[in-house]
Amino acid sequence: xxxxxxxxxxxxxxxxxxxxxxxxxxxxxxxxxxxxxxxxxxxxxxxxxxxxxxxxxxxxxxxxxxxxxxxxxxxxxxxxxxxxxxxxxxxxxxxxxxxxxxxxxxxxxxxxxxxxxxxxxxxxxxxxxxxxxxxxxxxxxxxxxxxxxxxxxxxxxxxxxxxxxxxxxxxxxxxxxxxxxxxxxxxxxxxxxxxxxxxxxxxxxxxxxxxxxxxxxxxxxxxxxxxxxxxxxxxxxxxxxxxxxxxx
Amino acid sequence: xxxxxxxxxxxxxxxxxxxxxxxxxxxxxxxxxxxxxxxxxxxxxxxxxxxxxxxxxxxxxxxxxxxxxxxxxxxxxxxxxxxxxxxxxxxxxxxxxxxxxxxxxxxxxxxxxxxxxxxxxxxxxxxxxxxxxxxxxxxxxxxxxxxxxxxxxxxxxxxxxxxxxxxxxxxxxxxxxxxxxxxxxxxxxxxxxxxxxxxxxxxxxxxxxxxxxxxxxxxxxxxxxxxxxxxxxxxxxxxxxxxxxxxxxxxxxxxxxxxxxxxxxxxxxxxxxxxxxxxxxxxxxxxxxxxxxxxxxxxxxxxxxxxxxxxxxxxxxxxxxxxxxxxxxxxxxxxxxxxxxxxxxxxxxxxxxxxxxxxxxxxxxx
Numbered sequence: 001x002x003x004x005x006x007x008x009x010x011x012x013x014x015x016x017x018x019x020x021x022x023x024x025x026x027x028x029x030x031x032x033x034x035x036x037x038x039x040x041x042x043x044x045x046x047x048x049x050x051x052x053x054x055x056x057x058x059x060x061x062x063x064x065x066x067x068x069x070x071x072x073x074x075x076x077x078x079x080x081x082x083x084x085x086x087x088x089x090x091x092x093x094x095x096x097x098x099x100x101x102x103x104x105x106x107x108x109x110x111x112x113x114x115x116x117x118x119x120x121x122x123x124x125x126x127x128x129x130x131x132x133x134x135x136x137x138x139x140x141x142x143x144x145x146x147x148x149x150x151x152x153x154x155x156x157x158x159x160x161x162x163x164x165x166x167x168x169x170x171x172x173x174x175x176x177x178x179x180x181x182x183x184x185x186x187x188x189x190x191x192x193x194x195x196x197x198x199x200x201x202x203x204x205x206x207x208x209x210x211x212x213x214x215x216x217x218x219x220x221x222x223x224x225x226x227x228x229x230x231x232x233x234x235x236x237x238x239x240x241x242x243x244x245x246x247x248x
Numbered sequence: 249x250x251x252x253x254x255x256x257x258x259x260x261x262x263x264x265x266x267x268x269x270x271x272x273x274x275x276x277x278x279x280x281x282x283x284x285x286x287x288x289x290x291x292x293x294x295x296x297x298x299x300x301x302x303x304x305x306x307x308x309x310x311x312x313x314x315x316x317x318x319x320x321x322x323x324x325x326x327x328x329x330x331x332x333x334x335x336x337x338x339x340x341x342x343x344x345x346x347x348x349x350x351x352x353x354x355x356x357x358x359x360x361x362x363x364x365x366x367x368x369x370x371x372x373x374x375x376x377x378x379x380x381x382x383x384x385x386x387x388x389x390x391x392x393x394x395x396x397x398x399x400x401x402x403x404x405x406x407x408x409x410x411x412x413x414x415x416x417x418x419x420x421x422x423x424x425x426x427x428x429x430x431x432x433x434x435x436x437x438x439x440x441x442x443x444x445x446x447x448x449x450x451x452x453x454x455x456x457x458x459x460x461x462x463x464x465x466x467x468x469x470x471x472x473x474x475x476x477x478x479x480x481x482x483x484x485x486x487x488x489x490x491x492x493x494x495x496x497x498x499x500x501x502x503x504x505x506x507x508x509x510x511x512x513x514x515x516x517x518x519x520x521x522x523x524x525x526x527x528x529x530x531x532x533x534x535x536x537x538x539x540x541x542x543x544x545x546x547x548x549x550x551x552x553x554x555x556x557x558x559x560x561x562x563x564x565x566x567x568x569x570x571x572x573x574x575x576x577x578x579x580x581x582x583x584x585x586x587x588x589x590x591x592x593x594x595x596x597x598x599x600x601x602x603x604x605x606x607x608x609x610x611x612x613x614x
Contacts, residue, residue: 053455075457083455087448093265094258105254106456134265 006189011061021047023212036206040240043209066157082151082159092136107154141172161192197233215239255466277481298342305353421486422574423547426567428478435533437516442529475509495581508570514601521608541567
């Protein structure tokens with residue numbers, strides 16, 4: 001398989017009984033690319049991510065993540081991916097340092113390595129003063145930035161972000177996206193789901209899922225041209241709500 | 249190994265930082281022993297006894313003397329008739345009445361059966377039953393003694409085996425250990441696993457390179473330790489306050505306790521695999537593990553007096569077997585030579601439940 005691709009999904013499907021949650025999706029994400037994974041609620045985004053992260057076995061089709069097959073080499077896949085769920089990945093009753101130390105241990109970093117990275121993360125986020133504070137008392141935006149940094153702790157090749165910026169103000173979201181760009185510049189590919197259309201515009205490329213299939217895929221510019229509209233928001237409405245889009 | 253240590257460390261931090269739960273876990277065994285020891289007593293003392301004696305004679309006098317000499321009874325006097333007995337019981341000044349038949353000695357001498365009636369206040373059924381049986385034991389003792397007139401004079405000594413003082417504390421302590429272990433092992437495990445599901449951190453652990461068995465061990469091992477501490481607390485406290493003996497092997501008791509903890513932990517994991525929230529897990533653990541431990545283990549209610557169906561149901565309650573084992577070790581000093589069937593049953597349950605829970609945990613990855 002190709003070495004330059006971080007994610008490569010081919011005809012990937014998953015059904016639950018009669019219901020097909022993900023229907024033969026094919027797409028790829030390059031190294032260092034920020035890939036937006038859009039779709040209405042229930043379009044199949046989360047199911048797709050669960051398959052790509054090895055939490056769910058595909059019903060058919062295959063996918064390679066970080067160069068490994070998700071069905072047959074899930075252990076290797078897990079070593080090379082980071083994951084941040086929409087409900088965080090942090091323990092509320094542990095401090096920032098303790099959370100980082102825990103994941104350092106889980107991903108097999110040495111004590112010394114974990115300590116260096118902890119200092120770097122806390123300095124980058126300006127959290128040095130709050131390193132002994134339990135995460136529960138941090139503001140939501142800081143929690144999210146910390147969770148993202150923890151997901152990147154073991155320097156994964158691909159990081160999956162499932163609605164990472166829900167519920168925070170635009171300034172904090174902007175800061176979060178700066179962290180995403182930093183990671184991408186460092187060579188980590190980012191697959192991110194979001195419901196904020198301004199964030200969709202920040203992506204290098206994006207796909208919009210509709211009823212388990214990929215309804216559109218391309219750079220934000222390409223998609224706007226393709227649909228003859230001037231924002232991703234309008235593209236999304238056209239795709240996700242065809243009837244309403246036509247009426248508008 | 250390193251990653252497992254990290255998980256264990258984190259779980260201990262969870263436990264230590266959740267002060268309220270920690271206090272409950274530590275206080276639970278201590279408070280329960282005191283509560284059960286003082287509040288729920290099934291043995292009765294200082295039974296207030298009244299006689300109805302229409303025609304005093306040698307036989308009634310002999311029986312009266314027996315009651316007077318028995319420390320369990322406190323003779324409060326003689327009533328004229330049964331209605332007066334009823335009034336005394338209603339007023340609470342008498343709890344048991346022994347009513348002699350008129351002309352008792354004469355009937356016995358003439359070879360006729362002599363009737364003595366025992367009336368007990370059974371407002372509390374358990375105490376009522378014990379009072380009544382204490383009283384009839386005294387009379388039966390006299391009867392047996394007088395029947396064998398010729399030759400050897402037999403003085404029957406009623407002795408309660410394995411629980412010489414008939415202390416209820418001796419009976420409830422093994423059951424209490426089962427309770428404490430069920431709460432820490434099954435309930436706390438189920439809660440701590442479902443909490444990770446609720447907060448979404450379980451997904452992160454599953455996406456990580458951790459193996460399912462590492463996650464399980466990292467989650468449940470601390471509760472195993474807490475369970476063992478609870479077990480020791482109950483044994484020590486029962487000894488200090490209620491002088492409950494530990495006749496048999498201490499190590500055997502700990503080993504059997506570990507086995508029971510394993511069974512309870514597996515139940516906790518199974519419950520957490522089937523439930524999505526802590527609230528549901530709590531209810532499932534209460535109904536699925538605590539209630540059977542309380543009701544169907546022989547802890548408080550004797551299994552022998554239950555309907556047959558419930559006796560069958562009790563066969564699958566792990567606590568039933570553990571209570572039997574713990575009673576054997578603590579009160580009778582029984583060893584593995586006699587306790588192996590119960591041990592084998594617990595071992596079988598542990599193997600089946602551990603396998604099931606490991607499988608249920610893996611299924612979630614699919």
